[in-house]
Amino acid sequence: MPVFRWGNALDAIRDLEREMDRWLRSVNFTVEGIRAGRAYPPVNIYELDDEFLLTAELPGARKEDIELTVSGGAVTLRGSRSNQGDVPEERFRRSERPRGVWERTFTLPARVLEDGLDAELMNGVLRLHLPKAPTQQPRRIPVVERSESPAKPETTGQEEQSQ
Amino acid sequence: MSNGDRPQSESAAAEVPARGTGEAPPRWFCSPPIDIFDTEEGLVLRADLPGVTDDQLELQIEDNRLTLLGKVAPPVAEEAQMIYQEYRVGDFLRSFILSDDIDHDRITAKLSDGVLEVTLPRAATTKPRRIQIRTE
Numbered sequence: 001m002p003v004f005r006w007g008n009a010l011d012a013i014r015d016l017e018r019e020m021d022r023w024l025r026s027v028n029f030t031v032e033g034i035r036a037g038r039a040y041p042p043v044n045i046y047e048l049d050d051e052f053l054l055t056a057e058l059p060g061a062r063k064e065d066i067e068l069t070v071s072g073g074a075v076t077l078r079g080s081r082s083n084q085g086d087v088p089e090e091r092f093r094r095s096e097r098p099r100g101v102w103e104r105t106f107t108l109p110a111r112v113l114e115d116g117l118d119a120e121l122m123n124g125v126l127r128l129h130l131p132k133a134p135t136q137q138p139r140r141i142p143v144v145e146r147s148e149s150p151a152k153p154e155t156t157g158q159e160e161q162s163q
Numbered sequence: 164m165s166n167g168d169r170p171q172s173e174s175a176a177a178e179v180p181a182r183g184t185g186e187a188p189p190r191w192f193c194s195p196p197i198d199i200f201d202t203e204e205g206l207v208l209r210a211d212l213p214g215v216t217d218d219q220l221e222l223q224i225e226d227n228r229l230t231l232l233g234k235v236a237p238p239v240a241e242e243a244q245m246i247y248q249e250y251r252v253g254d255f256l257r258s259f260i261l262s263d264d265i266d267h268d269r270i271t272a273k274l275s276d277g278v279l280e281v282t283l284p285r286a287a288t289t290k291p292r293r294i295q296i297r298t299e
Contacts (some may be wrong), residue, residue, distance in 0.1 A: 042250035046243040055238050057250055059211035059277035083209065083278075087200050096196035097211050124213035124277015125238065 040102045041077075041126070052109060052130040059097075059124035066126065070114050075128070078103035191253035195233070205265065205285040212255050213277040214238070220279065222272055229270075230258040231279065 041056040056077065058066065066079040080101045084092075108114065108130060116131040195210045212220070215233035223230045233255040261267070266286040273280050 039249065043247070044238075044245060044250060044252070045247035046239050047246050048239065048243045052246075053239060053243070057211075057213040057277075059213040061276060083198065087202075091200040091202070092198060093201065093206075094197055094199040097198050097209065098196070123216055124211070127238070 039104060040098050041104070043104065043106070045106075050132055052112060052132065054106065054126075054128040054130065056104075056126040056128070057124065058121070058126050061121065061124060061126070063121055066121065068117075068119055068128070070108075070117055073110075073114070074105050074107050075117065075130075076103065076105045077126070077128075191251060192256040193251065193253050194257050195231075195255045197257070204282075206283040208259070208279075208281040208283060210255070210257065210279045210281075211277065212274070212279050214252070215255065215274065215277060215279075217274050220274055222281070224261070224267055224270065227261050227263070228258055229261055229281070230256070231281075232256050233279070 041058045043054060043056045046053045046055070054075075058079070058081075060081065060083055061079060065081070066077065069076045069078075078101075081099050083097050083099050111133050112130045113133050117128065118131075119126060119128045121127075195212050197208055197210045199206055199208050210231060212231075212233040214235040219234040219236070221230075221232045223232075235252055235254055238252060261283065264285050265283045269284045271282045
């Protein structure tokens, strides 16, 4: 009969990990409760024909946990995440999932219609649609010909100076 | 993905390096962050799997190994151009070695809002075991 089992030896590692987790959490407490290292939530931005699409990974988030605001050409996402529930701290063997208060702000590209922002949350992924302003037609700059002056301006592109 | 040619490794509490074996194109797998906590009845494991739906999640128990694989559909059409990236979109894969006192038949799981919760009840018959000491 084996006296040692690997499982027992590995328990020590698990204890160590648990201690490390706890220690890390206390160290990073200053960073609004979310572990340092990477911004939370992670965000990707895509460009499509008629919109920009911002996606953010927010597992466990419900609609009411997220607040989105737009002002001054920037969109702010904020919320809080508590995934501990009423489970006492000492019961955790592992705690890798980020928790705490988070906030992120992104400057909007100039071509976005601020009033048209629209967001959906599905399976822990937030999708924020940033519709592009209707593409401006290339603007024609009129060239006025003056009969008095013999030398015509050659270049278009420049603004006409009146007087 | 229920093929049997899984890597035959090992490890602490207890993870097996994420690896796609036997799949044709090399795939990118993310290792999802997890919490594990004790309850009166056993253990509860929670994993962050944003973007995974029930029908795209596979939980498999093979011997003592619990493997979770969550597939994530691409968030946008292929022609969309990524202009800023902080995370990679990929499938989630992580394996755990279950301890012997877990009752495999009563393991249950649910997925909501991109979070998987697996309940791992302890077998009722777990009693303190006596280890015999042999003398030569």
